[in-house]
Amino acid sequence: MMGLPMSGLRKHRPAALLAAAAAVLAVAACGGGSASSGGSTIKQGGVFRMGTSSTIDSLNPFIAFQSDAYTTFEYIYPTLVQYTPSLKIVENFARSWTTSPDGRTWTFTTRPNAKWSDGKPLTAADAAWTFSTIMKFADGATANSAGYVAHMKSATAPDATTLVLTYSQPVANVLSQVQQVPIMPEHIWAQYATGNGKALKTFQNNAPIVSGGPFILTKYTPKQVALFKKNPAFYGPKPHIDGFGLQFFQTTDAEVTALKSGQLDGVEVPVPPTSVATLKAAHFQVRSSPGVAFDDFIINSNPQQQASHKELLNPLLRQAFDHAINRQAVVATSLLGHGQPGSTIIPPATGQWSDPAIKPVSFSLATAGQLLDQAGYKMGPNGLRIANGHPMSYTVIMPSDLASEYLNRTFQIIQPDFKKIGVQLNLKVLDPSAAYDAILANNYRNFEISMWDWFPLTDPDFMLSVLTCNSFNVWNDTGYCSKAYDNLYSEQSAAVNPAQRRQVVYQMQQMIASAQPYLVIDYPDSIEAQSSHWSPLPEVGGGSFNSMSTIPMVSVHRL
Amino acid sequence: MRGADYIIKRGFFALVTIYVAITINFFLFRVLPGNAVTDLSRVPHASPALRHALLTEFGLDKPKWEQYLIYLKNLAHGNMGISFANQQPVSHLLLADLKNTIPMVTVGTVAAIVIGVFTGVLSAWRRGSAPDHLSTNTAIFFYAFPTQWLGLMLLILFAGILPAGGMSDPFLFTAEPFWQHLGDIAKHMFLPAATLMLTAFGSYTLVVRSSMLETLGEDYVLTARAKGLPTRRIVWRHAVRNALLPLVTLIALELGFIVGGALLVEVIFSWPGIGLAMYSAIGQRDYPMLQGGFLILTVSVIMLNFVADLLYFRLDPRIST
Numbered sequence: 001m002m003g004l005p006m007s008g009l010r011k012h013r014p015a016a017l018l019a020a021a022a023a024v025l026a027v028a029a030c031g032g033g034s035a036s037s038g039g040s041t042i043k044q045g046g047v048f049r050m051g052t053s054s055t056i057d058s059l060n061p062f063i064a065f066q067s068d069a070y071t072t073f074e075y076i077y078p079t080l081v082q083y084t085p086s087l088k089i090v091e092n093f094a095r096s097w098t099t100s101p102d103g104r105t106w107t108f109t110t111r112p113n114a115k116w117s118d119g120k121p122l123t124a125a126d127a128a129w130t131f132s133t134i135m136k137f138a139d140g141a142t143a144n145s146a147g148y149v150a151h152m153k154s155a156t157a158p159d160a161t162t163l164v165l166t167y168s169q170p171v172a173n174v175l176s177q178v179q180q181v182p183i184m185p186e187h188i189w190a191q192y193a194t195g196n197g198k199a200l201k202t203f204q205n206n207a208p209i210v211s212g213g214p215f216i217l218t219k220y221t222p223k224q225v226a227l228f229k230k231n232p233a234f235y236g237p238k239p240h241i242d243g244f245g246l247q248f249f250q251t252t253d254a255e256v257t258a259l260k261s262g263q264l265d266g267v268e269v270p271v272p273p274t275s276v277a278t279l280k281a282a283h284f285q286v287r288s289s290p291g292v293a294f295d296d297f298i299i300n301s302n303p304q305q306q307a308s309h310k311e312l313l314n315p316l317l318r319q320a321f322d323h324a325i326n327r328q329a330v331v332a333t334s335l336l337g338h339g340q341p342g343s344t345i346i347p348p349a350t351g352q353w354s355d356p357a358i359k360p361v362s363f364s365l366a367t368a369g370q371l372l373d374q375a376g377y378k379m380g381p382n383g384l385r386i387a388n389g390h391p392m393s394y395t396v397i398m399p400s401d402l403a404s405e406y407l408n409r410t411f412q413i414i415q416p417d418f419k420k421i422g423v424q425l426n427l428k429v430l431d432p433s434a435a436y437d438a439i440l441a442n443n444y445r446n447f448e449i450s451m452w453d454w455f456p457l458t459d460p461d462f463m464l465s466v467l468t469c470n471s472f473n474v475w476n477d478t479g480y481c482s483k484a485y486d487n488l489y490s491e492q493s494a495a496v497n498p499a500q501r502r503q504v505v506y507q508m509q510q511m512i513a514s515a516q517p518y519l520v521i522d523y524p525d526s527i528e529a530q531s532s533h534w535s536p537l538p539e540v541g542g543g544s545f546n547s548m549s550t551i552p553m554v555s556v557h558r559l
Numbered sequence: 560m561r562g563a564d565y566i567i568k569r570g571f572f573a574l575v576t577i578y579v580a581i582t583i584n585f586f587l588f589r590v591l592p593g594n595a596v597t598d599l600s601r602v603p604h605a606s607p608a609l610r611h612a613l614l615t616e617f618g619l620d621k622p623k624w625e626q627y628l629i630y631l632k633n634l635a636h637g638n639m640g641i642s643f644a645n646q647q648p649v650s651h652l653l654l655a656d657l658k659n660t661i662p663m664v665t666v667g668t669v670a671a672i673v674i675g676v677f678t679g680v681l682s683a684w685r686r687g688s689a690p691d692h693l694s695t696n697t698a699i700f701f702y703a704f705p706t707q708w709l710g711l712m713l714l715i716l717f718a719g720i721l722p723a724g725g726m727s728d729p730f731l732f733t734a735e736p737f738w739q740h741l742g743d744i745a746k747h748m749f750l751p752a753a754t755l756m757l758t759a760f761g762s763y764t765l766v767v768r769s770s771m772l773e774t775l776g777e778d779y780v781l782t783a784r785a786k787g788l789p790t791r792r793i794v795w796r797h798a799v800r801n802a803l804l805p806l807v808t809l810i811a812l813e814l815g816f817i818v819g820g821a822l823l824v825e826v827i828f829s830w831p832g833i834g835l836a837m838y839s840a841i842g843q844r845d846y847p848m849l850q851g852g853f854l855i856l857t858v859s860v861i862m863l864n865f866v867a868d869l870l871y872f873r874l875d876p877r878i879s880t
Binding site: 202261 | 591592593594607608609610612613644645646647652655711714715718719720722723724725726727729730732825826827828829831835836838839841842843844
């Protein structure tokens with residue numbers, strides 16, 4: 001979530017769409033040379049300069065948390081598979097894979113004769129070591145990666161090009177899980193995986209890093225820059241560029257200014273909607289495409305919440321609130337038209353898993369008023385309705401980072417409409433850490449309402465898991481807990497037949513759309529900008545620079 | 560011994576203040592709402608077990624008083640701890656940040672002092688004249704600007720002319736020659752240092768002007784005039800020297816804050832200094848980084864105050880306690 005938290009997911013966002021393979025876009029000449037592809041010539045060479053407002057907090061995959069750290073691992077370490085712009089999972093270090101009839105054994109055939117950048121062999125054994133190590137120290141040093149090996153029993157490499165993963169039960173999303181695991185060089189890391197594994201977290205893994213992906217991280221200066229050079233030993237298609245750099249900015253204003261003044265060739269999402277017009281006017285390529293994030297209105301769903309706001313559990317109240325949100329106005333004013341009204345928690349841009357039957361709720365203050373009347377909340381003095389003996393006045397918790405972007409504007413649109421139906425909303429902005437803890441406080445008994453966002457992964461498993469009882473005090477930001485929902489969650493996790501899984505995933509979305517722990521407000525577009533001197537970076541999963549794919553930087557080239 | 564008593568007394572006060580500051584540093588961040596493991600435990604499919612593992616790893620599951628004793632013990636050994644966010648020693652991280660901060664903030668602060676003193680003296684000397692009005696009003700004008708707003712305006716105004724962020728050209732795969740590198744840093748430093756200078760020089764101008772006016776009205780200045788000394792000499796040799804006493808305190812305080820960086824300026828211009836490090840650490844509730852950063856800040860301010868006390872003692876023989 002982003003939501004919540006954000007960062008987490010704001011950062012590790014995954015998947016998604018797009019764009020045309022770069023090779024197709026190629027044209028012409030120069031720079032450091034040229035290569036032919038399908039009749040056109042692609043310019044070789046050059047350094048693509050990217051700006052970001054995220055950061056690399058650590059180069060150790062067992063410590064890192066920020067999104068750019070994960071993107072770095074994607075480019076320097078092999079992954080078994082990766083996403084294409086159309087969100088299809090395709091080969092990367094694994095060339096092919098098979099599944100046993102019971103869905104518990106996955107056998108991957110990996111690239112032969114691959115090498116790490118230091119010349120040592122890169123084999124299936126490195127992959128087996130990585131998965132095994134994560135499992136071995138899952139309760140300690142590798143806990144931050146343990147989710148990727150859920151239900152995995154063993155990882156073995158019977159030969160140099162075969163990796164066998166066995167699971168204790170069928171797992172529906174094996175490919176999207178292993179896609180997120182960077183395969184690390186055993187010959188570098190094995191020495192730290194001894195004893196209780198604590199050394200795995202103290203090893204800093206400083207640049208230059210022995211790499212097996214399309215790029216080598218040659219230099220990293222904290223809070224300033226990370227430089228990636230083309231890896232001549234890479235097993236896959238070679239990048240057209242000599243390398244790329246990632247410069248860290250603290251504000252998007254400075255980042256966009258640097259792009260406009262030619263100090264950068266591209267900036268990572270999100271480009272503020274307010275910058276779109278000026279960037280277009282300056283002839284930059286600006287792409288605004290359906291995003292995988294959503295903004296939400298969270299209503300405390302814990303049945304044990306304090307009596308002073310227990311009416312928030314009333315389905316009529318939730319329906320009324322949903323009708324009182326003017327989604328069209330929010331998209332037009334808050335997002336400046338760069339977004340869509342929201343409906344379900346699995347955004348349409350994530351692909352096949354979003355239930356198209358769930359539509360945005362219509363804006364109607366009359367309906368909202370009738371629903372509140374029906375619930376018995378009569379209008380009291382001062383224009384506020386009375387529920388359970390007290391005026392309907394609620395505190396809305398909002399994280400400061402989103403408040404300073406656009407969510408505050410959204411609140412300013414929603415608040416007066418709620419006032420018209422006799423409900424007072426009072427904004428309380430806290431920094432993300434404090435805001436999240438305010439939601440979790442007293443085991444979800446205290447908070448009333450919150451506004452936040454989420455960045456679901458392409459596979460729906462993670463977003464659906466957020467609302468399970470097991471996610472209490474970790475990702476669950478609603479206090480929602482339902483045994484029936486949890487059972488469906490387990491069912492979809494083990495449903496290896498995609499059609500069958502989709503049915504369950506739809507059913508879960510309908511449950512949430514009906515229980516309304518979240519009122520999904522909108523889906524902000526993914527907005528990216530880059531120099532017109534380069535081929536468009538393909539967008540994968542709501543961005544062209546993330547941990548879902550190496551295709552963007554491998555395919556980009558000068559025009 | 561007037562001198563020994565004074566120094567011992569001031570030194571004792573400085574030590575007590577440092578101890579109190581160290582203690583406040585410990586509790587201040589822990590009473591903030593939010594939690595050190597809130598962010599770090601939110602990785603996909605995280606479990607409450609991961610949250611607990613992190614609490615244990617960072618020692619946050621222990622009672623506060625026990626954490627406090629461990630903190631004091633580590634400090635006594637010169638150990639500032641390990642950053643929660645990236646598991647590196649806080650002292651190394653802060654040292655790297657300080658190296659980036661000090662040149663930029665020093666340039667900005669020294670420029671502010673020089674310009675402030677000069678314009679303050681000029682204003683007092685030409686009291687009531689057009690230059691006085693211009694200088695005083697300009698000082699108040701810039702002093703009134705919020706730093707972050709002025710920084711953003713400069714950033715937009717100089718887009719394309721000066722770098723928008725960072726402290727050197729980041730996209731160089733090979734090291735550039737030393738002098739070229741120095742010039743590159745100077746170019747990147749210009750806007751942040753100028754922002755600092757513009758927002759700070761006003762206070763110097765006003766303090767110096769006010770102090771100078773007081774001094775220029777003293778009898779000895781009248782005597783100097785009566786002796787027929789040139790105006791320039793009266794101003795710079797007789798008036799300014801005596802008028803600078805209040806400035807010593809102001810400068811000592813400002814220099815102390817140099818090591819704290821200029822948080823807003825560093826954030827706006829993405830300057831990788833200690834202010835930026837504190838800003839990130841607050842968001843992440845990285846207690847060891849925050850404690851370390853604030854420790855350096857408080858100790859420098861207190862020590863420079865101590866130095867200012869000593870200077871006062873030296874400059875003004877009337878001071879004895």
